[in-house]
Amino acid sequence: MSIAIPFLVLLVVSLAAAYHRLRLAVWVAIGATALVAAWLLGASTVASIVAGALLALAAIPLLLPAIRLPLITAPLLKFYTRILPPLSETERVALEAGTVGFEGELFSGKPDWNALLSQPKPTLREDEQAFLDGPVEELCAMVNDWEITHVRADLPPELWDFIKKNKFFGMIVPKEYGGLGLTALANHKVIQKLAAVSSVVSSTVGVPNSLGPAELLMHYGTQEQKDYYLPRLADGREVPCFGLTGPWAGSDATSIPDYGIVCMGDWNGARVVGVKLTFDKRYITLAPVASLIGLAFRMYDPDGLIGDKRDIGITLALVPRDTDGVEIGRRHFPLNSPFQNGPIHGKEVFIPLSQLIGGEAYAGKGWQMLVECLSIGRSITLPSTASGGAKMAAVVTGAYARIRKQFGLSIGRFEGVEEALARIAGNAYAASALSEASAAAVARGELPAVPSTISKYHCTEMGREAAKDAMDIHGGKGIILGPKNYLGRGWQASPIAITVEGANIMTRSLMIFGQGAILCHPWVLKEMKAATLPDPGERLREFDRNLFGHIGFAISNAVRSWWFGLTGARIGSAPGDTYTRRYYRKLNRYSAALALMADTSMLLLGGKLKFKESLSGRLGDVLSHLYIASAMLKRYEDEGRPASDQPLLAWSFHNSVHKMEIALSSALRNFPIRPVGWLLWMLVFPWGRRAQAPSDRLGHKTAALLMSPNDARDRLARGIFLTPCANNPAGRIASYLPQVVLAEPVERKFLKALKNSDIEALDFAAQLDEGVREGWITAEERKQLEALREMTIDAISVDDFEAWELRSAGYYSDRIEAARRDAA
Template sequence: MSGLVWFLVTVALALALAYSRSRLTVWTAAFAALIGANWLISGAFPLIAGIVFLAIAIPLNVLPLRRALLSARLLKWFRSVMPPISETERVALDAGNTWWDADIFTGRPDWNKLLSYPSPQLTDEEQAFVDGPTEELCKMIDDWQITHELNDLPAPVWKFIRDNRFFGMIIPKEYGGLGFSALAHSSVVMKVASRSPSVGVTVMVPNSLGPGELLLHYGTDKQKDHYLPRLAKGEEIPCFALTGPHAGSDAGAIPDTGIVCKGEHNGKEVLGFRISWDKRYITLAPVATLLGVAFKAYDPDGLLGDRKSLGISLALIPTDTPGVEIGQRHFPLNASFQNGPTRGKDVFIPMEYLIGGEEYIGQGWRMLMNCLSVGRAISLPALGTGAGKMSSRTTGAYARVRKQFRTPIGKFEGVEEAMTRIAGYTYRMEAMRRMTAGALDLGEKPSVLSAILKYHCTEGMRQVVDDAMDVHAGKGVIMGPSNYLARTYQSVPISITVEGANILTRSLMIFGQGAIRCHPYLLKEMECVGMEDEGEAVRKFDRALFAHIGFTISNAVRAFVTGLSRGLFIRSPEAGEVSRYYRHFSRMSAAFAFSADVTLLLLGGELKRKEKLSARFGDVLSHLYMGSAMLKQFEDQGRPASDLPLVHWACQDSLYTIEDRLEEIFRNFPSPLLGRLVKWVVMPIGRSYRRPNDRLGHQVASLLLTPSAARDRLTRGVWASNDPNDPVGKVEYAMERVLAAEPLEARLQKELKLRLNPNNLEEALERGVKENVLSEQEAELVREAAKATAAAIAVDELEPERPPEAHAGKAKKKKKVSKKAAGAETAG
């Protein structure tokens, strides 16, 4: 057999072994068998091949030799290039756990495992709460009154929220709370926020990162027994003070301090802390009765031991404690939830005010990180998804009844393009929201996924609300009781900013943490750097390193082979028309894993400072997760055929974005030559994916323009109404009437040979009835449609006065200005 044939056989064997991710022992046995087969067939021992084989196989397979010759030296080098990890970084890396994000990082996601997870569902009790008290709360809300007249929730709304235990959704029933699942918590917040972002934020904060959750996980039995029932009933209003003027995203740098000392409490001298703090942007602070504070603890006098610096600690302080100051209110962009600063100077608190007691002194950062990974995955994604669903429903209805050039504006291609994004992004956000809530209810605490959800649901909210405002045009920008979009539009930057500003979430957190947490071997290698037992360090490093090498080679081959075949031979679940997307996302998973490994090897700790590269890798990881969530959602819902346009559009958009970000990474690689090489491996025949075409976009946009099961599924769970007296109900009511009247209008125009317009409508109807073109009832239906359309597209006309200013939640009456002055203001 010729040398070329043997070479090709050798290459094919290596590719097959790498693609199947075979163990080193299998590689060794396979190549030994290949050399033996060559010997038997040719009759002469291939001496050079045998020597090369033994020179490689012996050092790699004899563990003591491999560790001495390779692993020990590589560990020494690894230590020299690995930057030290700060304590706050280490805690953040240890917080929560990994879930499907770790599967994505393998380059070979197990789709059957994902689909085997139960479909997230509300219990009967939870659904009853959403349909009952939550619906009733939404009916009570007048967002114009809240944001324009009171700058606060009305007293009856506050009372209803307390009485129905909206603040106790996460508190177990044994403490008087509702004991709801993550999905139920998310569903309630989503529905309320779709009616009023201010009320949504008020409801979500006590159930997110705050005293309630911290007490559940870390509080002493005494603290739980005292505070949790009071929090559940709304007898205590909690807030948590973390952010300050000099510590925002870098919360580990908080300057607020607490000094261990003795002081008086309840008439007795006790051990405690004297705390000073200056915090701002604290939601519910102006009305809080219970203040959570993060501070750095110090023990200069050694009252607790030898350590002087004890670390970040958390305290729970009644706001009537002497020295606690609640400042005047902040007003974030016209949102009217309670938000403000809090300060304290040398406020003495006893040890019993520490969350968890003395045992948890110095554990505050770990406590916060573990709770944040859950809260951030629920509240803000619910807010963003609710905005998407409400934008989808109202924009579709408005675009159907609003006409220009005698055509519904929703049928203009430019408007259609915006509506396609609204529907597609909403489908994507809902898929992420449900799948991640389901994971939380299974006991997972996915910290990286929480960052993905926070970023992409709030950015998705920004896009869909911007598009909805564009479609509504003047209807969206004129403030008044009928405007159901503007306050959500104004609240978008707030969601973007809180719980980690989105720029830093994208550029530092998603891939920065994900690369370490989700990678199957990197964290294990990093843990060996600081080990004191050198022998154990080398053994563990050796095991992780060579598994890592095999992992990288395998992903390189998988990326190359699947790139050549465009994923044709990848196994995927039998899922009908969407089966191909499982293959494509698997292919991109291998491309991502290999590209990330090469980048980590090249940059090491320098990746921290390559924020643009990190952000692009974060986008790839995010869209792989979003694609997975959309496929799972489609399967969980029974593969409804009418949802296929949404699935096709959103999956194609994600695949295009993944490939686009990878190309940007390769174009900006620190080593241009290596960037071109990696690109050739993962895109051997060039780019494979395109943006969704216009025909598919038309199908997606059309789903919003007509009542249907697909439209109802997409917008399920938000406030919905067809009450013509409700701002949202007006456009839905109008769409129903318009769709019923259109065939009658067409008949009238055809028979009377005229074009209907508001000026000739009544005359045409009278003539149509007279000439038996329409019945009296049919004519009345056309009149109702015209009247409903006029109400739906109308904007508010307000008295010519300055908007009332409010301070500390109380509206102040303003004097009316003259018409002449109002005109001057308008002109200016």
């Protein structure tokens, strides 16, 4: 036994050093000290000497640069440069455009939770809260979504006027240019609130405050452009749109066929150097009503008028609508959510170089400009829209499920409905936390490239799932369109958010992990840059430093992943209270597993990894749910750790952990190199998969929160428009919940007495009369039951129409024209 002790001591010290990420010299010192101590305590002398020799054999070449650099690092650098996948200019710009926030910690395998928890709680300024409580609330009260979506297929004039007058198009424009100067967080809150009443209104307001002329001008515009255009955009004199998407390239700006040729031309009576544009764009929101078009195109200078470069590259320009050659096409009709959207075309449209965003200095830099601004817009508009819809679905569906009764029981009491209610609540809680986290990152000055894709993909997916479950619970109430239906248009519109700003399939399979694996990794991008340094000596030294940092990082994550799997992540330091500490430990485990899987995949697959979209998508799911769970824990801490929120947090957290384990196990079972997959499985899941989906008991608690008045429900509803008014049936139904709960005991007492009586009255009013006469209920309780009946009728009623009301205007136009022809 004394022979094995030195080797066991060395193994334990090595594992502990790797787990805690101790420096190599510290590991050697502790290992040597432990071996000496073991020998002094009776371990075999020979075994101790052999173990010490093994330690020295491993440590000396690594600790001495004179040996390590020429014998180890140089050959590895040569091999690395041979397998390093070439980065296109497009990929390089995309990687360098964003910043790395807490998502980098999640990729580290050892997250610094203090970095997350020390971030200030997202809060609004006084003027921002006043805008939400004033003009935003007023705009929501004005919205009649049925009139917008069915009668007009547009906002009524008074809404357009209100939006412009109150500077909704200039929310992000700085105050010095006449805008509101709202932060990204306030922008998120506004869009979230509007989305709860109308996706058409939220889109109309959201797009000008997302990727478009205002955002681009603020970052890159010349002072002259800012001074002229930003005040006009802020007060609605200019209505903007941005033309990126086309028939042949979708949203891939690097492949667009639209082009501009540098040439001489006439502008405002002068002969100037400019660009002659030819373009064909579609799916452009606000194009039918826009007065100012932002345009992405590829710029060429065949005659060398502005330099030696013929293909200048992707460039962005501002094109006034009334410019000769610009043609605004007819409207698209997006899935019964008729926000203003349509094609724009142009043939040989001349504009001067002064109309390029940023002027001539930014010619050819359009891709970088787009990538940087896309991460801002993608972080806010669509996630906020999805969050608002999910929160509305949760709050109102919970009330409806309590009010609506079948078989004498609220439908929310049926376990099948409870499951759906729990999913709605969990998705709304997660989407709310995620969308706010990404908006807060932008508000802190970050360019969250990876979080923006996570937020866009998962918020819109969770929003769609919440809409689906809400439709299932409402049944016929949800499918009969009309002014009383507050779900149907949202359900129809949910695929729009899934599709725009990059289809979700591509976002998941290419972008989340594809960017994250390089941008968020603590060593990969540094290694890639080191390997391309021009000076050979500096290249070798920098590569050496980053390579061995990466090797130690990989070993540590392998050990941490195995240890966490072995112990079920029940051991280890973690922040939080007694309730949440276990959650942080679980995230430590999956962070280590993700880092291990990412390193192994990049090492063994190299450039082929970008084509392994299923593997990339699954690893992206792990990163995404790590980020989502982190956002939920941060929200819980920011709210003061409310005990009543614990079922919502628990359901959402366990759902994310379950999905992480499914993604990891699927990635491992389908790993392209099977023996490596088996080895990784033993490290990640030494006892097999253990995480389960949220239990029925937890689902029952979560669903119950939606069906009764409580502070957790109120927090979930915070930020959406629930004011009961004629145009807001969802707000009315939500407002009924406290009265319904108070009336239920009276209702049960009355129905029980009625069942045990022999009265013959069939009419509800007559039954109430009898109940008062017989003393079953008091006169005051009768009023309660009458109010309950009225609230129930309002909740379950649907619309009906005359046949002519459902026919389009085109139907009548065609009949009138046919009658005219017959008369002639």
